[in-house]
Amino acid sequence: MISGSKTKSPLMWVVHLSVVLLVLLWTMPTIGLFVSSIRDKDQLAVSGWWTALFSSEQNLIGRSLGPDSQIEKDGVFVIRGNILEETEKAGKITAFGWRAQEPTAYEPGAVAEMRKGQTLKVEADGSYELTSATKWKGSRGKRLFHTVASPPIFTLDNYREVLTAEGIGRSFINSLTVTIPSTIIPILIAAFAAYALAWMQFPGRAILVAVVVGLLVVPLQMSLIPLLQLYNKIGAFMGVPAKTYLGIWLAHTGFGLPLAIYLLRNYISELPKEIIESARVDGASHFDIFIKIILPLSFPALASFAIFQFLWVWNDLLVAMVFLGNGEDQLVLTGRLREMLGSRGGNWEILTASAFITIIVPLGVFFSLQRYLVRGLLAGSVKGG
Amino acid sequence: MEQIASALGIVVVGVLGCVVYFVGSNWFLDRLYPADAASPEQSVRNLAMVHRIRPWLFLGPALLALTLYLVYPAVASLILSVHDKNGDTFIGLNNYIWLFQDREFHQAMFNNILWLVFVPAMSTFFGLVIAALTDRIWWGNIAKSLIFMPMAISFIGASIIWKFIYEYRGEGSVQIGLLNAVVEAMGMEPQAWITLPFWNNFFLMIILVWIQTGFAMVILSAALRGIPEETIEAAVIDGANGVQIFFYIMVPQIWKTIAVVWTTITITVLKVFDIVFAMTNGQWDTQVLANLMFSWMFRGGGDFGRGATIAVIIMLLVVPIMIWNIRQANAENKGL
Numbered sequence: 001m002i003s004g005s006k007t008k009s010p011l012m013w014v015v016h017l018s019v020v021l022l023v024l025l026w027t028m029p030t031i032g033l034f035v036s037s038i039r040d041k042d043q044l045a046v047s048g049w050w051t052a053l054f055s056s057e058q059n060l061i062g063r064s065l066g067p068d069s070q071i072e073k074d075g076v077f078v079i080r081g082n083i084l085e086e087t088e089k090a091g092k093i094t095a096f097g098w099r100a101q102e103p104t105a106y107e108p109g110a111v112a113e114m115r116k117g118q119t120l121k122v123e124a125d126g127s128y129e130l131t132s133a134t135k136w137k138g139s140r141g142k143r144l145f146h147t148v149a150s151p152p153i154f155t156l157d158n159y160r161e162v163l164t165a166e167g168i169g170r171s172f173i174n175s176l177t178v179t180i181p182s183t184i185i186p187i188l189i190a191a192f193a194a195y196a197l198a199w200m201q202f203p204g205r206a207i208l209v210a211v212v213v214g215l216l217v218v219p220l221q222m223s224l225i226p227l228l229q230l231y232n233k234i235g236a237f238m239g240v241p242a243k244t245y246l247g248i249w250l251a252h253t254g255f256g257l258p259l260a261i262y263l264l265r266n267y268i269s270e271l272p273k274e275i276i277e278s279a280r281v282d283g284a285s286h287f288d289i290f291i292k293i294i295l296p297l298s299f300p301a302l303a304s305f306a307i308f309q310f311l312w313v314w315n316d317l318l319v320a321m322v323f324l325g326n327g328e329d330q331l332v333l334t335g336r337l338r339e340m341l342g343s344r345g346g347n348w349e350i351l352t353a354s355a356f357i358t359i360i361v362p363l364g365v366f367f368s369l370q371r372y373l374v375r376g377l378l379a380g381s382v383k384g385g
Numbered sequence: 386m387e388q389i390a391s392a393l394g395i396v397v398v399g400v401l402g403c404v405v406y407f408v409g410s411n412w413f414l415d416r417l418y419p420a421d422a423a424s425p426e427q428s429v430r431n432l433a434m435v436h437r438i439r440p441w442l443f444l445g446p447a448l449l450a451l452t453l454y455l456v457y458p459a460v461a462s463l464i465l466s467v468h469d470k471n472g473d474t475f476i477g478l479n480n481y482i483w484l485f486q487d488r489e490f491h492q493a494m495f496n497n498i499l500w501l502v503f504v505p506a507m508s509t510f511f512g513l514v515i516a517a518l519t520d521r522i523w524w525g526n527i528a529k530s531l532i533f534m535p536m537a538i539s540f541i542g543a544s545i546i547w548k549f550i551y552e553y554r555g556e557g558s559v560q561i562g563l564l565n566a567v568v569e570a571m572g573m574e575p576q577a578w579i580t581l582p583f584w585n586n587f588f589l590m591i592i593l594v595w596i597q598t599g600f601a602m603v604i605l606s607a608a609l610r611g612i613p614e615e616t617i618e619a620a621v622i623d624g625a626n627g628v629q630i631f632f633y634i635m636v637p638q639i640w641k642t643i644a645v646v647w648t649t650i651t652i653t654v655l656k657v658f659d660i661v662f663a664m665t666n667g668q669w670d671t672q673v674l675a676n677l678m679f680s681w682m683f684r685g686g687g688d689f690g691r692g693a694t695i696a697v698i699i700m701l702l703v704v705p706i707m708i709w710n711i712r713q714a715n716a717e718n719k720g721l
Contacts, residue, residue, distance in 0.1 A: 011627065012521070012522070015518050015521055015522060016522060018518055019515070019518050019519055019522060019525070019528050022511075022515055022518075022528075022532065023528050023531050023532060026531060026532045026534070026535065026595065026598070026599075027531050027532075027534070028563070029535075029543075029546045029547060029549075029550055029563075029595070030534070030535070030538070030546060032546070032549060032550065032563060033545070033546045033549065036549065044561070045561070046559055046561070047559055047561065048559070048560065048561045048562075048563065048566050049561070049563075050563070050566075173389055173392060176392070177392035177395070177396070180396050181395070181396050181399045181400060184400050184403075185399060185400060185403050188400075188403050188404065188407070189403065189446045189447050189450065190447060192407060192443040192444070192446070192447070193443060193444050193446075193447035193448075195443060196439075196440045196443035196444045197444070200439065200440040200443070201436075201440075202437070202440040202441075208444070208448075209714070210711050210714070210715065211451075212451070213710055213711050213714040214707045214710065214711050215451060215455050215456075216707075216710060217652050217703050217706050217707045217710060218455050218459065218700070218703065218707075219652075219655055219656045219675075219696075219699050219700060219703055220656065221656065221658070221675050221678055221679070221696050221699055222455075222458055222459055222462050222696045222697075222699065222700050223454055223455060223458035223459075223462075224458075224682065224696075225458075225461075225462060225465060225682060225689050225692050225693050225696065226457065226458040226461030226462055226465065226693075227454065227458055228682075229461075229472070229689070245392075245395055246395070246399070249399060250450070250453075250454070251454060253450055253454075254450040254451065254453060254454020254455060255454060255455070257447055257450055257451055257454075258451070258455070261447060283420075285411075285415065285435070285439075286439055286443070287411040287415075287439070290443075311536075311537055314539070315537075315538070315539030315540065315541075315542070316539075317539070317540065317541050317658075317659045317662075318658055318659065318679070322682075334539050334541045334542075334659075337541050337542065337545065338541055338662070338663055341541075341544070341545065341548070341663055348549060348552075348561070351545055351549070352545070352549065354545075355542050355545040355546065358539065358541075358542050359537070359538045359539065359542045362537040362538065362539070363534065363537050363538070365537065366533075366534065366536070366537035367530070367534075370530060370533070374603050377600065377603055377604060378603070378604065378607050
């Protein structure tokens with residue numbers, strides 16, 4: 001059988017459907033997070049986020065007004081009120097009951113027979129009527145079990161709360177303070193080094209290139225303990241705290257350098273030889289060539305590494321936890337998020353809103369600069385592949 | 386506000402310091418050995434000198450940072466690993482002996498092997514399939530960006546996203562976790578997924594697969610595009626169907642790229658720490674090496690000797706990949 005254009009359309013349908021399914025699988029988790037973060041927290045706690053567009057049902061227990069509000073009418077003692085006002089909910093009653101065993105036994109509008117000839121009636125709008133042949137006694141009202149269907153509520157309250165009360169705002173600035181220099185400094189250092197490794201003649205060049213490639217895979221866990229000790233010693237010696245922004249910038253610089261040098265060297269070494277040689281003949285020094293020719297030409301490579309390093313530093317937890325500490329004024333977003341996961345584990349409205357704030361910057365960077373990111377990945381991984 | 390101002394201040398100083406070094410040192414070099422010296426011989430000598438020194442001015446900061454942050458720690462970790470918890474007393478191989486008898490280490494090793502097998506395999510597989518499928522449809526690029534997106538999300542953010550999916554509510558209450566809701570809809574019992582020994586490892590691994598698939602997809606898709614049209618056309622004429630073309634024509638031609646993707650993800654897996662740390666912190670038999678190391682760094686005031694020992698083990702696991710990497714790069718350089 002020749003799979004030409006005739007069999008194409010049914011097969012293409014399968015392809016389209018499979019891709020739709022895969023895209024859904026991959027985006028659903030993030031969508032769920034986002035939807036949850038803008039839902040009302042009570043609704044979030046009782047219904048799945050996929051029901052966010054429908055009204056959500058909640059089983060509640062309220063209490064009627066007390067016996068002191070009863071009115072006698074034609075020999076019957078009546079207590080009237082509105083249960084939704086008591087529990088401060090918006091929505092419609094879909095069921096009610098008077099016994100804990102059967103909290104949803106009656107439809108709204110039905111009359112429930114209670115003990116000793118007492119009755120209870122709850123309307124959909126929440127108004128209720130309790131009647132009794134004898135006088136209501138005691139000091140408290142009757143328990144009213146009711147199910148409320150609330151319309152979907154979307155709100156920014158969760159964001160307001162985490163930004164003000166949970167310290168996310170401050171951590172956001174901390175993260176930026178860590179990330180910006182940790183992105184710029186390694187680029188500068190790596191660009192010079194990459195140029196030297198690509199175009200300058202000096203003994204030991206080949207070995208240095210091999211070392212950089214080897215260091216690409218060194219797990220950074222390895223570095224933590226010795227560096228932490230070193231930082232502590234320097235801090236004690238100079239009389240400054242061991243955990244500073246300078247310390248973490250340098251750490252991120254060190255850890256980011258192998259990839260930076262590798263990517264930039266790959267790119268710079270493939271720039272046309274003639275440009276550099278003719279500039280040399282004209283008497284330009286390597287420094288002039290680098291500043292005036294190489295830097296402008298390498299913009300795509302610089303951009304792609306910058307994005308990598310930015311995402312990497314912004315998303316890092318480990319380095320920040322070790323070198324910046326967990327103090328209130330220094331905690332970065334990832335660290336804050338981790339802390340909340342411990343302390344606010346069940347408060348999904350707080351967690352989802354916080355998580356969304358932490359991923360909004362990388363997602364913005366990602367979607368606006370995706371082209372450079374992909375270019376960088378390809379330059380680093382499939383060269384010659 | 387004050388915080389922003391001081392942050393901006395240090396940012397400017399830090400970056401400027403870097404610029405001043407490069408500009409200043411090169412300016413100084415040119416003044417020290419001027420190319421237009423008094424005598425021509427002197428000029429030639431100066432020029433040769435500048436040529437000898439300048440590479441090291443360019444490389445200096447990078448070499449310093451690499452040595453301080455990667456080479457020195459590697460050596461120091463080795464030394465620390467034969468010392469006690471404070472790093473003062475030499476205790477020989479005791480840390481290694483302890484490690485190999487430690488139940489938690491066995492657990493972490495076992496789990497790490499699971500991670501090393503499962504995550505690269507699944508990410509590469511899904512990446513390859515998605516790359517092959519999306520290359521054939523008009524909205525493939527949109528689909529790719531959406532699948533690539535988790536790459537931008539931090540491991541800790543991803544952990545929260547997935548913890549919400551695995552969320553478990555006791556029997557009888559409404560499940561707000563997607564997985565349990567689906568399971569319930571299919572008529573099965575909801576579970577507290579991340580506390581199920583053995584299987585919970587896979588629920589954690591899925592998070593990393595979710596993140597890494599986009600990476601694999603981007604690179605493999607570029608490789609697939611590099612396959613010459615003729616080989617595929619020839620296979621079509623010979624009557625091969627889509628699946629056969631994929632496995633017998635396409636996959637063998639991009640074998641090298643698959644290996645690169647596989648290794649890169651393997652390295653990521655070895656370093657993975659955040660996911661386990663955030664989801665379970667090693668409880669319910671989910672410990673992995675990186676997290677075990679971190680926990681020994683701070684457990685009971687910290688045992689740097691034991692922590693460093695685990696770091697050395699992680700390092701040893703990476704060495705073969707490192708050698709392969711260097712060989713690969715060398716071969717490439719010779720080709721140029």
